Amino acid sequence: MRKGETKMFKEYKTIREVVGPLMVVEGVEGVKYNELVDIVNSNGEIRMGKVLEINRDKAVVQLFENSQGLQISGARARFLGHSQELALSEDMLGRVFDGMGNPRDGGAPIIPEKKMDINGEPINPAARDYPNEFIQTGISAIDGLNTLVRGQKLPVFSMSGLPHAELAAQIARQAKVRSGDCKFAVVFAAIGITFEEAQYFVDDFKKTGAIERTVLFTNLANDPAVERISTPRMALTCAEYLAFEKGMHVLVIMTDITNYAEALREVSAARREVPGRRGYPGYLYTDLASLYERAGRIRGKEGSITQIPILTMPEDDKTHPIPDLTGYITEGQIILSRDLYKKGINPPVDVLPSLSRLKDKGTGKGKTREDHADTMNQLFAAYARGKESKELSAILGEAALSDVDKLYAKFAEAFEKEYVNQGFDTDRTIEETLDLGWKLMKILPKSELKRIRKEYIEKYFADGEAHGKA
Numbered sequence: 103m104r105k106g107e108t109k110m111f112k113e114y115k116t117i118r119e120v121v122g123p124l125m126v127v128e129g130v131e132g133v134k135y136n137e138l139v140d141i142v143n144s145n146g147e148i149r150m151g152k153v154l155e156i157n158r159d160k161a162v163v164q165l166f167e168n169s170q171g172l173q174i175s176g177a178r179a180r181f182l183g184h185s186q187e188l189a190l191s192e193d194m195l196g197r198v199f200d201g202m203g204n205p206r207d208g209g210a211p212i213i214p215e216k217k218m219d220i221n222g223e224p225i226n227p228a229a230r231d232y233p234n235e236f237i238q239t240g241i242s243a244i245d246g247l248n249t250l251v252r253g254q255k256l257p258v259f260s261m262s263g264l265p266h267a268e269l270a271a272q273i274a275r276q277a278k279v280r281s282g283d284c285k286f287a288v289v290f291a292a293i294g295i296t297f298e299e300a301q302y303f304v305d306d307f308k309k310t311g312a313i314e315r316t317v318l319f320t321n322l323a324n325d326p327a328v329e330r331i332s333t334p335r336m337a338l339t340c341a342e343y344l345a346f347e348k349g350m351h352v353l354v355i356m357t358d359i360t361n362y363a364e365a366l367r368e369v370s371a372a373r374r375e376v377p378g379r380r381g382y383p384g385y386l387y388t389d390l391a392s393l394y395e396r397a398g399r400i401r402g403k404e405g406s407i408t409q410i411p412i413l414t415m416p417e418d419d420k421t422h423p424i425p426d427l428t429g430y431i432t433e434g435q436i437i438l439s440r441d442l443y444k445k446g447i448n449p450p451v452d453v454l455p456s457l458s459r460l461k462d463k464g465t466g467k468g469k470t471r472e473d474h475a476d477t478m479n480q481l482f483a484a485y486a487r488g489k490e491s492k493e494l495s496a497i498l499g500e501a502a503l504s505d506v507d508k509l510y511a512k513f514a515e516a517f518e519k520e521y522v523n524q525g526f527d528t529d530r531t532i533e534e535t536l537d538l539g540w541k542l543m544k545i546l547p548k549s550e551l552k553r554i555r556k557e558y559i560e561k562y563f564a565d566g567e568a569h570g571k572a
Contacts, residue, residue, distance in 0.1 A: 488514025
């Protein structure tokens with residue numbers, strides 16, 4: 103705080119009630135929703151909070167930390183006149199911050215080129231540009247079958263105990279825009295994770311050099327709930343600055359959105375709001391939308407924001423409010439499978455229920471390769487039939503299968519072991535992914551490739567390898 107600045111603040115000694123992280127300040131005027139507040143204790147200690155609700159001359163303030171040791175009789179509430187802001191600079195790349203935007207890596211504070219409100223500003227729908235450029239993650243199950251497009255929001259639905267952290271780190275390390283002259287950055291928000299998990303991400307990015315193009319925001323499990331609510335907004339504000347002010351293509355990875363929603367429910371319960379589905383606030387949909395809709399491209403701007411939110415489905419339930427509402431807002435989902443993980447397949451991406459609604463916009467000649475769309479459709483169809491054949495074999499025995507069904511069952515087995523199961527350290531180009539798809543399709547008779555145009559079969563399906571011997 104600079105000398106002489108205090109006269110701009112409104113201070114009140116009328117703190118009347120403290121309940122958990124919430125306090126009521128009476129007799130206020132000119133106070134705004136989301137405005138930042140300094141709570142100055144009688145011993146001079148300062149704690150930060152923000153205005154959650156205003157009712158006539160009363161303001162409900164939420165502290166960014168617990169209220170233990172706060173003596174309200176001698177404490178003062180100082181309203182700062184602005185909402186929470188993030189100091190921004192390109193120097194943030196390669197740095198680690200906490201959920202409030204303070205350095206967590208022992209480095210110096212950022213000297214800001216600009217400060218921006220973390221709540222952002224809505225993108226004018228008429229100014230949005232359509233997502234249509236391929237982003238290569240190096241993961242075949244995503245690139246080949248559920249393609250990620252620049253400006254898209256594509257969540258990962260995981261389950262408790264599955265390696266979504268490893269998948270998130272792999273995408274952050276490997277993701278790239280194919281046109282080499284583009285500036286690419288990753289903003290990684292870790293929400294409500296343990297110290298061990300946070301250290302895993304930091305160490306992994308440093309070891310692989312990915313830290314140089316990455317900004318990390320880490321909110322630990324023992325940090326206050328209100329900080330958990332701020333963390334993704336900090337990350338998205340940083341992404342908006344890098345994308346729309348600095349012309350970068352930014353990939354935002356947020357894990358775990360379930361922890362964010364739990365913090366939202368905790369704050370809502372403290373405010374005594376009427377709960378919605380399963381105790382979550384009725385505004386969960388609009389709150390999640392306020393995060394997800396900050397992805398996209400803007401006409402006339404070089405940069406873009408692509409989002410991969412990662413969430414664990416409580417009780418492995420796709421109909422739970424968090425994945426359910428997320429599915430309505432975003433453009434598809436990547437679903438991880440517990441059955442594949444038990445088989446030792448990593449990353450355990452279940453390709454059949456997964457979906458990227460914009461995949462057709464990011465594939466084809468000049469973006470990936472001319473045969474991409476056809477091979478994608480054929481692989482989906484062959485894998486689905488192969489799984490049916492394996493299930494039939496388990497019930498009726500292999501003798502009940504036709505010769506072609508046996509080949510489809512063999513294809514499904516090979517598809518999982520070779521195509522999906524690439525591990526967390528293998529980075530495949532889209533050409534390697536497509537060539538692997540063709541190699542696996544040679545297990546099947548050429549007559550079964552009914553979803554691929556004849557000219558592509560002649561170009562990519564070599565007759566030298568007969569089916570059943572690939």
